[in-house]
Amino acid sequence: MSEPNNRDGAAVDAVVIGAGFSGLYMLHRLRDQLGLGVRVFEAAGGVGGVWYYNRYPGARCDSDGFAYCYSFDSQLLQDWVWHGKYPAQPEILSYLEHFADRYDLRRDITLNTKVVSAEYDEQAARWTVTTDTGETVSTRFLITGIGHLSIARYVPEIPGLAEFEGEWHHTGSWPHEPVDLTGKRVGVIGTGSSGVQCIPVVADQAEHLTVFQRTPQYSIPARHETADENFWREIKANYDDIWEKSRVSATGYPWQHNGKRAMGVSDEERQETYERLWRQGGVRFANGSFRDLVTDEAANRTVSDFMREKIRETVRDPETAGKLVPRHPFLSRRPIVDTHYFETYNRDDVTLVDVKATPIVELTRTGVRTEDTEYPIDVLILATGFDAVTGPYFGIDIRGRDGVRLIDAWKDGPSAYIGLQTANFPNMFTITGPGSTLGNLPITIETHVEWISDCIGHMRANDIREIEADPDAEKRWMAQVTEQAEQSMLSKADSWINGANIPGKRRAYVFYFGHFGHFRRLCFDTAEQGYEGFVLS
Ligand code: NA7
Numbered sequence: 001m002s003e004p005n006n007r008d009g010a011a012v013d014a015v016v017i018g019a020g021f022s023g024l025y026m027l028h029r030l031r032d033q034l035g036l037g038v039r040v041f042e043a044a045g046g047v048g049g050v051w052y053y054n055r056y057p058g059a060r061c062d063s064d065g066f067a068y069c070y071s072f073d074s075q076l077l078q079d080w081v082w083h084g085k086y087p088a089q090p091e092i093l094s095y096l097e098h099f100a101d102r103y104d105l106r107r108d109i110t111l112n113t114k115v116v117s118a119e120y121d122e123q124a125a126r127w128t129v130t131t132d133t134g135e136t137v138s139t140r141f142l143i144t145g146i147g148h149l150s151i152a153r154y155v156p157e158i159p160g161l162a163e164f165e166g167e168w169h170h171t172g173s174w175p176h177e178p179v180d181l182t183g184k185r186v187g188v189i190g191t192g193s194s195g196v197q198c199i200p201v202v203a204d205q206a207e208h209l210t211v212f213q214r215t216p217q218y219s220i221p222a223r224h225e226t227a228d229e230n231f232w233r234e235i236k237a238n239y240d241d242i243w244e245k246s247r248v249s250a251t252g253y254p255w256q257h258n259g260k261r262a263m264g265v266s267d268e269e270r271q272e273t274y275e276r277l278w279r280q281g282g283v284r285f286a287n288g289s290f291r292d293l294v295t296d297e298a299a300n301r302t303v304s305d306f307m308r309e310k311i312r313e314t315v316r317d318p319e320t321a322g323k324l325v326p327r328h329p330f331l332s333r334r335p336i337v338d339t340h341y342f343e344t345y346n347r348d349d350v351t352l353v354d355v356k357a358t359p360i361v362e363l364t365r366t367g368v369r370t371e372d373t374e375y376p377i378d379v380l381i382l383a384t385g386f387d388a389v390t391g392p393y394f395g396i397d398i399r400g401r402d403g404v405r406l407i408d409a410w411k412d413g414p415s416a417y418i419g420l421q422t423a424n425f426p427n428m429f430t431i432t433g434p435g436s437t438l439g440n441l442p443i444t445i446e447t448h449v450e451w452i453s454d455c456i457g458h459m460r461a462n463d464i465r466e467i468e469a470d471p472d473a474e475k476r477w478m479a480q481v482t483e484q485a486e487q488s489m490l491s492k493a494d495s496w497i498n499g500a501n502i503p504g505k506r507r508a509y510v511f512y513f514g515h516f517g518h519f520r521r522l523c524f525d526t527a528e529q530g531y532e533g534f535v536l537s
Pocket of ligand 1: 149191355384385386
């Protein structure tokens with residue numbers, strides 16, 4: 001028997017935290033396929049997760065839209081019309097809103113409600129979940145669909161921020177009301193994915209834009225124009241094949257590298273390969289050419305040099321171009337896809353400030369003061385990123401077996417066996433948790449959601465009370481995650497991916513950068529082999 005969906009704080013079968021890509025699909029699987037009583041709590045005022053919050057000018061997805069969606073619903077794949085190659089935030093948000101309506105999910109989602117704590121009672125084998133509205137719910141299964149980033153925005157401690165008299169906004173919590181930048185002197189701090197996306201759009205609106213850049217970035221042109229009517233016709237006719245390929249691919253997209261080593265071909269072939277993919281644009285440039293760009297330094301140098309040259313060709317002023325050319329290897333940070341990013345620096349009304357050469361000292365009441373200049377600013381945009389992974393998790397006081405706190409269990413770095421479960425936190429599942437892959441996210445989310453609902457179905461059918469990660473399997477997995485990352489370009493730069501973007505945060509690799517298809521197979525193999533790597537009781 002399932003627990004009824006109860007509104008007065010009694011008992012349910014499952015609590016899901018978050019109503020983004022993960023939480024929405026999890027609710028559908030558990031409620032509509034297993035018949036469970038489920039409550040979803042969402043801190044935001046609407047569904048959509050990261051796509052609810054990230055509404056800064058120019059916010060887009062940088063996975064190809066046709067593959068950045070749920071694959072399980074073939075009718076939805078045919079019905080939904082994406083506009084452009086990389087959908088803009090409002091479009092992804094309406095897709096998720098449509099999904100919530102299509103499956104009548106909203107009636108089990110409580111918005112504007114943050115889960116503040118979750119405590120496991122071993123005797124009862126149940127979790128007690130408490131929210132910031134004072135509600136308490138008892139649940140057998142606790143499932144986090146909180147993503148890696150969205151609620152944990154990072155605002156650096158810049159002296160004077162509190163006294164700054166202009167407006168300031170973080171890209172990760174942009175206001176719902178339009179921010180009018182017309183005639184304004186705007187500053188952007190940060191040139192990660194968010195900064196690179198918003199800078200060209202802000203430049204179009206502002207009277208003057210000043211970009212404060214700490215580390216220059218590689219970025220691949222999106223080339224939205226390559227997705228025309230024929231493109232979409234082809235896609236819709238071939239969706240089965242697209243998902244079949246994506247599920248066994250290295251990064252969750254329907255393409256592979258070409259199987260060759262970059263240094264194993266002639267200079268001409270290498271150059272031609274890069275040029276062809278560069279003309280196509282988008283993330284395929286990063287993962288659709290040679291197989292060893294992430295693992296071999298010499299191979300990586302060829303692609304990094306290619307991209308550095310593209311920056312020099314695009315940016316007319318050699319001094320500005322020099323500041324924009326990255327020194328770290330391409331793919332040592334998450335690849336960025338842009339729409340006219342480098343071209344923006346050819347505008348007379350855009351200034352680039354290298355804050356490594358002349359650091360920001362403070363915000364004055366009317367601007368940003370670096371070591372040598374004060375830049376007058378009316379609106380300041382902080383595109384300074386997120387306290388990834390641990391930020392969203394540590395925002396909830398989660399206590400497992402013997403009252404052990406997640407924050408203590410993860411003191412040496414966040415950890416979960418194949419991203420799904422942490423030892424001592426029975427019946428808690430983490431969708432795309434630490435140790436999971438970070439390619440095309442919706443397909444990873446589907447893998448985890450389907451695994452979790454199959455697992456819960458198996459537990460109910462076989463009268464299994466608890467499941468949690470086997471501590472040895474978890475330890476071995478996280479060691480493999482670290483080893484894989486250390487052997488790759490990821491060890492060669494600091495970023496949110498290894499926790500190095502937050503001052504004082506312990507550096508740790510939290511994503512599995514091996515092959516997505518192998519990861520997916522491993523998840524389902526463990527289940528088929530009686531949940532090997534997990535302890536069931
Ligand atoms: P990122 O990728 O973490 O980028 C943050 C940017 O902010 C990056 O350029 C940082 O420079 C810069 N930053 C952070 N703190 C400061 C200070 N104190 N001074 C100057 N500059 C600073 O966040 P995004 O939001 O762009 O993207 C996050 C992910 O969201 C992205 O990968 C996608 O998955 C979606 P740094 O490079 O550290 O020198």
